Amino acid sequence: MNIPPKLEVQNVYFTYADGTEALRNVSLKIDPFQIFVLFGPARAGKTTLLRLFNRLSDLIEGATVQGSVLFNGRDVFARGTDVIDLRRRIGMVFAVPTPLPGTIRENLTYGLRMAGIRNRDELESRIERSLTQAALWDEVKDRLDRPASALSGGQKQRLCIARSLALEPEVLILDNPTSGLDPLSTAMVEESLHELKQRYTIIMVPHSVQQAARVATRAAFMLDGEIIEVGDGDQIFGQPQVKRTEDYVTGRFG
Amino acid sequence: MTRQHTQKIAVALITASAVLVVIPIIAVIAYIVVQGAGAISWEFLTARPRNGMTEGGIMPAILGTLILTLGTSIVCIPLALGAAIYLAEYAKDNRLTRWVRLAIVNLAGIPSIVYGLFGLGAFVLFMQFGTSILAGSLTLGIMTLPVVISTAEEAILSVPQEFRLVSQSLGATRWQTIRHQVLPHALPGIITGVILGLSRAAGETAPILFTVAAFYLPTLPSSISDQTMALPYHLYVIATQVPGMPLSVQYGTALVLLLLVLSLTLVATIIRTRMRRRRDW
Amino acid sequence: MNLTQFAKERYAEAAVRARPAGNRIRQRWTEFLVEGMIQLSGVSTIVIVALIFLFLLREGLPTFLDIPLRQLFGGRWYPIEGLYGLWPLIVGSLIVTVGAVVIAVPRGLTTAIYLGEIAPPWQREILKPLIEVLAGIPSIVLGFLGWVALAPIVQSLGAPTGLTALTGSLILAYMALPTIISISEDALYAVPKEYRDGALAIGATQWQTIWRVVLPAARSGLAMAIMLGIGRAIGETMAVMMVTGNAAFVPELGLDMPLSPVRTMTATIAAEMGEVAQGSQHYSVLFGIGIVLFVITFAINMLAGRLVGVTVRRKGGSV
Numbered sequence: 001m002n003i004p005p006k007l008e009v010q011n012v013y014f015t016y017a018d019g020t021e022a023l024r025n026v027s028l029k030i031d032p033f034q035i036f037v038l039f040g041p042a043r044a045g046k047t048t049l050l051r052l053f054n055r056l057s058d059l060i061e062g063a064t065v066q067g068s069v070l071f072n073g074r075d076v077f078a079r080g081t082d083v084i085d086l087r088r089r090i091g092m093v094f095a096v097p098t099p100l101p102g103t104i105r106e107n108l109t110y111g112l113r114m115a116g117i118r119n120r121d122e123l124e125s126r127i128e129r130s131l132t133q134a135a136l137w138d139e140v141k142d143r144l145d146r147p148a149s150a151l152s153g154g155q156k157q158r159l160c161i162a163r164s165l166a167l168e169p170e171v172l173i174l175d176n177p178t179s180g181l182d183p184l185s186t187a188m189v190e191e192s193l194h195e196l197k198q199r200y201t202i203i204m205v206p207h208s209v210q211q212a213a214r215v216a217t218r219a220a221f222m223l224d225g226e227i228i229e230v231g232d233g234d235q236i237f238g239q240p241q242v243k244r245t246e247d248y249v250t251g252r253f254g
Numbered sequence: 255m256t257r258q259h260t261q262k263i264a265v266a267l268i269t270a271s272a273v274l275v276v277i278p279i280i281a282v283i284a285y286i287v288v289q290g291a292g293a294i295s296w297e298f299l300t301a302r303p304r305n306g307m308t309e310g311g312i313m314p315a316i317l318g319t320l321i322l323t324l325g326t327s328i329v330c331i332p333l334a335l336g337a338a339i340y341l342a343e344y345a346k347d348n349r350l351t352r353w354v355r356l357a358i359v360n361l362a363g364i365p366s367i368v369y370g371l372f373g374l375g376a377f378v379l380f381m382q383f384g385t386s387i388l389a390g391s392l393t394l395g396i397m398t399l400p401v402v403i404s405t406a407e408e409a410i411l412s413v414p415q416e417f418r419l420v421s422q423s424l425g426a427t428r429w430q431t432i433r434h435q436v437l438p439h440a441l442p443g444i445i446t447g448v449i450l451g452l453s454r455a456a457g458e459t460a461p462i463l464f465t466v467a468a469f470y471l472p473t474l475p476s477s478i479s480d481q482t483m484a485l486p487y488h489l490y491v492i493a494t495q496v497p498g499m500p501l502s503v504q505y506g507t508a509l510v511l512l513l514l515v516l517s518l519t520l521v522a523t524i525i526r527t528r529m530r531r532r533r534d535w
Numbered sequence: 536m537n538l539t540q541f542a543k544e545r546y547a548e549a550a551v552r553a554r555p556a557g558n559r560i561r562q563r564w565t566e567f568l569v570e571g572m573i574q575l576s577g578v579s580t581i582v583i584v585a586l587i588f589l590f591l592l593r594e595g596l597p598t599f600l601d602i603p604l605r606q607l608f609g610g611r612w613y614p615i616e617g618l619y620g621l622w623p624l625i626v627g628s629l630i631v632t633v634g635a636v637v638i639a640v641p642r643g644l645t646t647a648i649y650l651g652e653i654a655p656p657w658q659r660e661i662l663k664p665l666i667e668v669l670a671g672i673p674s675i676v677l678g679f680l681g682w683v684a685l686a687p688i689v690q691s692l693g694a695p696t697g698l699t700a701l702t703g704s705l706i707l708a709y710m711a712l713p714t715i716i717s718i719s720e721d722a723l724y725a726v727p728k729e730y731r732d733g734a735l736a737i738g739a740t741q742w743q744t745i746w747r748v749v750l751p752a753a754r755s756g757l758a759m760a761i762m763l764g765i766g767r768a769i770g771e772t773m774a775v776m777m778v779t780g781n782a783a784f785v786p787e788l789g790l791d792m793p794l795s796p797v798r799t800m801t802a803t804i805a806a807e808m809g810e811v812a813q814g815s816q817h818y819s820v821l822f823g824i825g826i827v828l829f830v831i832t833f834a835i836n837m838l839a840g841r842l843v844g845v846t847v848r849r850k851g852g853s854v
Contacts, residue, residue, distance in 0.1 A: 056423055366772055
């Protein structure tokens with residue numbers, strides 16, 4: 001049985017308004033229910049690529065995109081694509097934990113309320129489910145109506161994860177989610193990712209090669225806007241096929 | 255002369271100059287307060303004028319100014335807010351946007367008497383509203399647009415970009431993002447700008463000269479097509495065109511106008527500082 | 536992929552498709568309407584400026600069509616006899632404005648320097664609100680004060696009534712000050728800290744730093760402040776109307792000039808419009824003066840805008 005990939009990138013070129021090419025002929029296949037890691041040095045184009053999936057790239061004025069980005073087999077850049085619905089199905093967590101001003105409850109229900117879901121019971125059950133999946137339920141269940149800004153860095157980030165999960169997406173994208181977190185919070189986030197991959201497709205840009213090796217089911221190495229190598233998690237970090245990958249993985253540059 | 259000498263002299267001169275700028279401001283206000291306080295009484299503020307304006311009170315003028323300020327806000331706020339949101343959130347970096355900004359800069363520079371002429375030609379005559387609260391509010395409202403647009407735009411832009419990004423990543427539309435994440439947090443700045451703009455409109459004379467103001471009206475205005483008295487115009491007339499008007503009444507009128515305008519400015523400043531302290535980010 | 540995982544995926548996909556479409560359709564409509572109104576508001580500003588100019592033209596164009604230019608810019612403003620020479624009015628505006636600028640610019644700049652570079656924070660906390668207060672004082676109140684309090688003082692200097700160009704310039708200077716000060720302050724603030732630090736590091740005194748480094752760097756912003764101050768002064772009506780004496784003829788050149796009464800363009804419109812018949816030539820000429828004022832302030836704004844360019848500051852992070 002042939003199961004189509006959850007997300008597929010086909011020969012994508014991305015150019016900024018001033019002419020700089022951020023992505024050059026990028027092609028990828030991402031299967032469901034795994035953690036797909038996109039790693040590489042800074043300014044390799046990883047964030048740009050991530051933002052193509054949920055079309056947050058639309059917010060960059062004057063940029064042009066060539067090629068296709070397929071989600072469940074359909075090009076997200078096709079005419080008539082409902083971008084809002086797309087963003088509900090593909091959630092995103094950013095590097096700096098950004099709770100919205102307001103209470104924890106307001107943060108979690110924001111996306112749902114914008115989608116028109118107002119039923120109190122529905123909201124409550126989603127709050128509990130998403131906080132549990134993000135391993136935050138026990139810590140905040142008694143203070144859902146307190147400001148989200150009072151949480152610690154690690155808690156904020158797990159809140160952001162829960163916030164995206166509350167919409168029950170199919171895909172969860174995490175752009176360097178543990179960059180500012182202490183080791184304990186980092187471990188908690190990585191731990192929850194292992195649980196989450198059973199229900200969601202996860203794409204992640206890691207904080208370090210070590211983190212990538214810890215969590216990746218499959219990984220792709222990016223450099224200067226190009227995909228250099230793609231492989232299984234246990235293979236690409238231990239025995240990379242391409243020299244540049246090996247150089248990066250072993251720390252010869254970074 | 256050594257450099258140290260130059261330094262000391264320069265600083266002394268600059269400081270002196272600044273002080274000389276500031277002292278008259280305080281002196282002016284103090285002088286008006288001192289001269290005018292004597293005329294202020296409950297009757298002055300709430301009664302109608304008698305005896306050729308030399309006795310009684312200036313209540314109709316106060317009321318007129320308040321009515322015009324209300325009218326100005328109704329005309330100005332929706333339009334200014336829309337334009338500010340447009341500039342901050344929707345406008346792309348193209349020629350149209352540049353023209354809009356140019357238009358706003360020019361609106362800000364047009365002399366108030368020219369607004370009066372515009373009001374006369376467009377609202378009083380062309381639209382046939384006659385000299386009326388309607389014509390006056392429209393004129394004042396348009397005149398107040400640039401100030402409110404600028405401050406509102408700045409308030410909107412000061413909301414961090416991250417909130418917009420997060421909101422949209424959670425599936426909110428652009429308007430939803432503006433309505434739920436941007437506007438609520440820009441509100442203090444917007445309100446400050448509105449109040450400042452209104453306080454300026456309240457003190458203006460030239461735009462209402464030909465569009466709404468009257469010196470003596472036997473009855474209070476009852477509809478927007480009526481004329482009304484107004485404080486700035488009232489002050490102008492009793493100071494320059496009514497012989498035998500007691501000085502205390504003139505100073506008293508000036509004081510009332512000054513207090514009205516300054517208290518609005520004060521309210522705006524208080525709102526700005528208090529809201530800034532309560533920021534949740 | 537094994538069978539259980541495949542089943543899970545099919546199940547998950549089915550659950551997702553069964554999810555209600557949400558409020559997308561109604562949302563789309565609201566979005567469309569609201570965005571439309573917002574764009575309309577933005578564009579309306581252009582429409583309004585155009586309308587203002589058009590209405591001025593509508594009532595004032597006859598001025599330029601009917602009256603020969605030589606007479607229009609001639610030296611006698613005597614509407615009773617049908618003489619509409621704008622020159623005395625233009626000169627009046629010019630004298631009063633130049634006087635105001637001469638008084639206000641040095642004061643304004645030095646106050647801005649004081650606020651930005653020298654004053655300790657506690658003084659700044661007091662001074663800035665005070666200047667905002669000055670900005671808020673209605674022009675009629677300042678004009679009134681000029682009329683009752685300043686004019687007698689000027690009178691004692693030798694002018695018969697105390698209502699002179701000098702009186703007007705003094706009052707106008709104070710009205711233009713807040714504009715000049717705040718924009719100069721912004722211009723000085725925009726000079727990067729590194730400039731000052733660099734100068735101080737090589738041993739310059741504070742004054743030398745200001746004079747040789749900060750001021751030149753803020754040049755264009757300061758020029759804009761002056762231009763906008765000029766614009767403010769030219770456009771003022773009520774205050775000048777009350778204190779300049781309203782004599783519509785060109786004063787003689789000489790040391791006495793500031794003490795002569797003059798009449799500005801703005802005051803002319805305000806003073807005479809109440810007495811003209813609609814549609815009469817006098818009426819058109821007053822609108823014609825309005826056109827002249829509009830064009831002048833338009834030109835000043837274009838110039839000021841060209842000096843600095845419009846800057847849009849986006850605070851907070853970036854996308």
